[in-house]
Structure formats: structure tokens, C-alpha cells
Amino acid sequence: MPIIGKAAVLDGVEGNFHIKEYEVPEPKAGEFILRTEYAGVCGTDVHIYYGHLNTIEYPIILGHEFCGIIEKLGQGVVEDSNGRPVKEGDRVVIVPGVPCGNCYYCKISKTPTRCANVKAYGFMPDQAPHLLSGGFSQYVHIQYRGTSFFKTDMEPHIAVLTEPLSICIHGFQRAGGVRFGSTVVVQGTGAIGLGAVAFAKRSGAAKVIAVGGPKRRLELARELGADVTIDIEEIRDPKERIQLVKEETKGGRGADMVVECSGFPASVPEGLSYLRDSASYVELGHFTDVGTANINPHWHILRNNADIHGVWGSDVEHMEMTLNIIEKMELPYDKLVTQTLGLNRIGDAITAMSKKGYRLDGEDQVIKIAINPWI
Ligand SMILES: [Zn+2]
Ligand SMILES: [Zn+2]
Structure with a gap:
């Protein structure tokens, strides 16, 4: 049969x-x-x-x-x-x-x-x-x-997370890894963003800032290692969020690394503005085409000496690394x-x-x- x-x-x-x-x-x-x-x-x-x-x-x-x-x-x-x-x-x-x-x-x-x-x-x-x-x-x-x-x-309800979480590992790897004692900002608090929070903290970031919402996701972000959370439903003005992020960094210079996991085009110029000079921006939220973002190449990229990485999916090694971490x-x-x-x-x-x-x-x-x- x-x-x-x-x-x-x-x-x-x-x-x-x-x-x-x-x-x-x-x-x-x-x-x-x-x-x-x-x-x-x-x-x-x-x-x-x-x-x-x-x-x-x-x-x-x-x-x-x-x-x-x-x-x-x-x-x-x-x-x-x-x-x-x-x-x-x-x-x-x-x-x-x-x-x-x-x-x-x-x-x-x-x-x-x-x-x-x-x-x-x-x-x-x-x-x-x-x-x-x-x-x-x-x-x-x-x-x-x-x-x-x-x-x-x-358990299968955790094993099912291997692929989405492997995207974060790929992103960190492309940016040369998380520097010990650094400040990492994660934009977006979906499964991939929350994974990025958890893995950034486990990789030795001194401060992890999660920018996202709604509340339940931000609570979980804190549980997974975020030191600071910024609720985009409460703080609606991107300029205010940029200022808040900068205030959370040493000397107000900005973050060492920003990982974009929200998939909203407007989050890209905002996230680039969180960076300190010569810092890394990792873009892994826009797997599909949802439109364009307004970037000023002079200020957002050159003047800031920004290091920008685009991350497409993940590879077998990222899946294996993810399993090694989450199985624990x-x-x-x-x-x-x-x-x-x-x-x-x-x-x-x-x-x-x-x-x-x-x-x-x-x-x-x-x-x-x-x-x-x-x-
Ligand atoms: Zn997926
Ligand atoms: Zn091929």
C-alpha cells in the first residue's frame, strides 16, 4: 500500500x-x-x-x-x-x-x-x-x-529553529565575528533578530541593544541577553532612537556592529546612523524585495568609513554551528x-x-x- x-x-x-x-x-x-x-x-x-x-x-x-x-x-x-x-x-x-x-x-x-x-x-x-x-x-x-x-x-519544536538561527551565524561570520567587549545593536526582534541577540551576547559582546517590538518580543530579547531594549511602538521617531542608541555607547560614538533583521527598508539608514566610525553593518533582513531605502552615501557610508555586509541565506557549516549551540x-x-x-x-x-x-x-x-x- x-x-x-x-x-x-x-x-x-x-x-x-x-x-x-x-x-x-x-x-x-x-x-x-x-x-x-x-x-x-x-x-x-x-x-x-x-x-x-x-x-x-x-x-x-x-x-x-x-x-x-x-x-x-x-x-x-x-x-x-x-x-x-x-x-x-x-x-x-x-x-x-x-x-x-x-x-x-x-x-x-x-x-x-x-x-x-x-x-x-x-x-x-x-x-x-x-x-x-x-x-x-x-x-x-x-x-x-x-x-x-x-x-x-x-525536541522538534527547537530543531525547527536551526535554519532561521543559522542566518545570524552567517551574518556574524561575514562581519569577522563579534568583538569581545563590543556594543552590538540588533534591529528587529523576530526569530532571527532574537537569535542575533542571543548569539551576540554569547560571542562576547559587552552590551547588546535590541530595537524592535512588540513587548513580548522585547521581554524575550532581555531573557536571551539584551541589556537594553528600545520599543519602536513607544519611541516612534527614528532620530530619537538614534540618539538613544548613541547614549548607550561609550563616548556617545555609536555601536561597533549593527545587525539588521527587521526587513523594513527605512531601518537601513537608521541602523547605519547607529554606527560609530569604522564599524560593521550586517544586512540580513531583506531576503525579499520590499522596496528601496534612502541612503546618503557620503554620510552613511564613506564619511563613517562603514563596513557593510550583505548576507544571503546560510550554508551547511552555519547550520551545523547553530545546531552545536542550540543543542546545549x-x-x-x-x-x-x-x-x-x-x-x-x-x-x-x-x-x-x-x-x-x-x-x-x-x-x-x-x-x-x-x-x-x-x-
Ligand atoms: Zn526562513
Ligand atoms: Zn553551484
Whole structure:
């Protein structure tokens, strides 16, 4: 008897999620079938819903942040990307992006996140040959050659955070790491921003300032290591926020590093203004195109001698590093997942994260919504 699984299929920009039933294929050599436990709803899924990522083809099964249990192994899949033996029944976290290994970026410049032919779970059209390649589904067909994955014993509602948190690690790495005793500002207090707060503090920052909201997120920012929080719903004037940040730094000079995780264009000139001279700006919030920002290149970049880094996604090593940190559970990462919903409520999750200002079912404040396709 073939296994039948349900998936939520988005039919187009601002379209509908249809629950469809699929016959789960037999995994070929080198492949496996994953029984999804959790798939995180990302800001990027929201932007894809509204058509802000022009490479997307529909219909699509979204969901690139997912973990689950190996249901059925294809021939030759014997170990994870760390060389640990795997068997059916093991929990694994999947690295969504799969670089080709052959293009200029894979082979020569060695920047696999820039691969020209990348395939990524949760971003491919739900049409042959890519069927069942997104996490908003009871089963995912792990089908791309060279897919990286890691076995973990972590609870699935924490394991599902590996991919979003790995973006922060990539950002810090590109900026040359967090300097001991430095002041780091994080703009945005979604899951990635909160992860940046936690990791900046653990990397030796003396002061971490989180600029974001609403209240529940700022409380969690403090729990994860923020020394100062600035509520953008209370302090509405960016000039006032710039002044507040500067006052929190030695000599009023500004921050040593600013990490932009909000994805709002206007936050970029604001964040560049938080910097001291010759400091680092890390941009990882704008994974999709939500418009332009007004920057004065003289004042924001040259005069300040700013060091600006753009960060696209994350690579296998960032996923592995993230797992190494969160598996220790030294901080309450589990509090980042605030709601768990079934496949039939993905549309509600999208609305909560866009039109409803991170509120779901009345007053519940959303940080990360996880989809459990079995409820
Ligand atoms: Zn994501
Ligand atoms: Zn490539």
C-alpha cells in the first residue's frame, strides 16, 4: 500500500492554500522520505505569498525551515552530513539550500550560498520533477543530489529553529565575528533578530541593544541577553532612537556592529546612523524585495568609513554551528516558537505576520509560528 500524505499547496500570489493528497514516492538511491514534524513559517514565506520574490513559480509547497523523522531511506543513504550513521526513525534537520557543486560560485569562489543553480526545499514549484519539496507537508521527498542534513536528538519544536538561527551565524561570520567587549545593536526582534541577540551576547559582546517590538518580543530579547531594549511602538521617531542608541555607547560614538533583521527598508539608514566610525553593518533582513531605502552615501557610508555586509541565506557549516549551540539549550530558545498550527491555518499565519501586526487569535503575540502537518 503506498503512503498518502497531505500538503498545503499555494496556487499563486495572494492566492489560496489548498490541502492536497499525494502518493508519497519510493525513495530512489541517495534519496529519502521525511515525515515532517514541524515547519517554521518564515517572513520569507509571507513575502512569497505577496509576490516579493520574483524567482518563485506556482503552485508551490512553501516551508524551508523543517525537521522530521526519516520515514524511508533510499539505497546508499547511511550517514548524515557529520558522518553519523542514520536509520529510519531518526530525527533530522534538513539544510534547505542545495548548491550544484559545479558552477563558478561552488567551485572557484567557494561561496555555495551564491550557487547559480541552487535548488532549495520550500522554493521549488510543486510540479514534476520537484513534487513534495516543501515543509508545509506531511512528507517531504528529500530528492536533490547533495542535500545536507543533520541527525539530532533535540525536541522538534527547537530543531525547527536551526535554519532561521543559522542566518545570524552567517551574518556574524561575514562581519569577522563579534568583538569581545563590543556594543552590538540588533534591529528587529523576530526569530532571527532574537537569535542575533542571543548569539551576540554569547560571542562576547559587552552590551547588546535590541530595537524592535512588540513587548513580548522585547521581554524575550532581555531573557536571551539584551541589556537594553528600545520599543519602536513607544519611541516612534527614528532620530530619537538614534540618539538613544548613541547614549548607550561609550563616548556617545555609536555601536561597533549593527545587525539588521527587521526587513523594513527605512531601518537601513537608521541602523547605519547607529554606527560609530569604522564599524560593521550586517544586512540580513531583506531576503525579499520590499522596496528601496534612502541612503546618503557620503554620510552613511564613506564619511563613517562603514563596513557593510550583505548576507544571503546560510550554508551547511552555519547550520551545523547553530545546531552545536542550540543543542546545549543554555538559553530558552524554545520560547521563540509561540504558536503551533495545522496545515489548514497557514493562511492565518501569513495574515498574522503581515496585516495583523504579529497578532493571532485575538491577543496572542507571534514570534515564530510552527506548522505541525499532523494536527
Ligand atoms: Zn526562513
Ligand atoms: Zn553551484
